[in-house]
Amino acid sequence: MDANRALDELLTGRLKPGVYQWRIPPTPGAVGDTGWTERALAAGWRAYHLDGRRARDKDAFLRLCAEVFAFPATSGGDWDALEKCLTDLSWAPARNGYLVLYESWAELAETDQRSFRTVLDIFAKAVEEWRETSTPMTVLLSNVGVEVAGVPRLA
Numbered sequence: 001m002d003a004n005r006a007l008d009e010l011l012t013g014r015l016k017p018g019v020y021q022w023r024i025p026p027t028p029g030a031v032g033d034t035g036w037t038e039r040a041l042a043a044g045w046r047a048y049h050l051d052g053r054r055a056r057d058k059d060a061f062l063r064l065c066a067e068v069f070a071f072p073a074t075s076g077g078d079w080d081a082l083e084k085c086l087t088d089l090s091w092a093p094a095r096n097g098y099l100v101l102y103e104s105w106a107e108l109a110e111t112d113q114r115s116f117r118t119v120l121d122i123f124a125k126a127v128e129e130w131r132e133t134s135t136p137m138t139v140l141l142s143n144v145g146v147e148v149a150g151v152p153r154l155a
Contacts, residue, residue, distance in 0.1 A: 006154045007036060010099075010138055011043040017097070017136035019123050020154035021143045024103075036101060044096035052104030058115040061108055079118055086126035086137075098130065098137040106146050120151065 003023050009015040024036070040047040048068050055061035062077050070092065071085045089098065100123070109116040123139040130137040141148060 003154075007039060010154070011040060011045060011096075013096075015154075017127055017131050017138045019120065019127055019139045019151055020141070021147055021151050022101075022140040022154045023144065024101075024142045036099075040099045044094070045099045046092060046094035046097070048098070048100045050100065050102040052102060052107045056107050056111045058112060058118075061115060061119060079122060083122045083125055086122065087129040094135045097135050100137065100139040101142060102139060103142045105141050105148070109148070120148070 006015065006022065010017075037047045037049065050064060050068055052061075055064045058079075059077075062079075062082060065071070065082055065085075066075065066077070069085060069089070071081075072091060075081050075085050102123075105116065105119075108119065127137050127139060140154065141151060143153075147153070
């Protein structure tokens with residue numbers, strides 16, 4: 001299945017929410033592809049983009065998440081706080097779901113493997129928590145030539 005079709009299947013609920021590797025279409029904005037963010041928003045999903053080039057260690061990743069997800073100031077700055085915020089999101093309601101695109105995740109994986117594995121565990125727990133609700137969460141790890149062992153490919 002190509003990346004555009006996989007995204008459509010996900011946004012329409014025909015594909016089970018999860019943490020997936022996803023190869024982003026090489027030409028965003030091309031005819032027939034309005035971009036993943038716009039497509040998610042049009043389908044009633046709240047979209048988040050994590051640029052991993054800004055997060056090469058635990059503290060940088062936690063700061064990035066606090067910024068991108070607009071966590072409440074009282075949320076803290078550790079792994080437990082991240083998990084709690086990702087399973088709450090009451091300050092950021094979504095109509096049909098939450099879609100997180102984590103690009104350049106290899107930056108963290110290469111410099112801090114332990115933190116990267118913790119991130120994957122937290123994302124998996126958040127996805128599980130949201131799975132049976134009316135607003136499921138899916139996390140897409142964009143991959144371009146590099147893959148994560150144990151994480152299924154969406155496209």
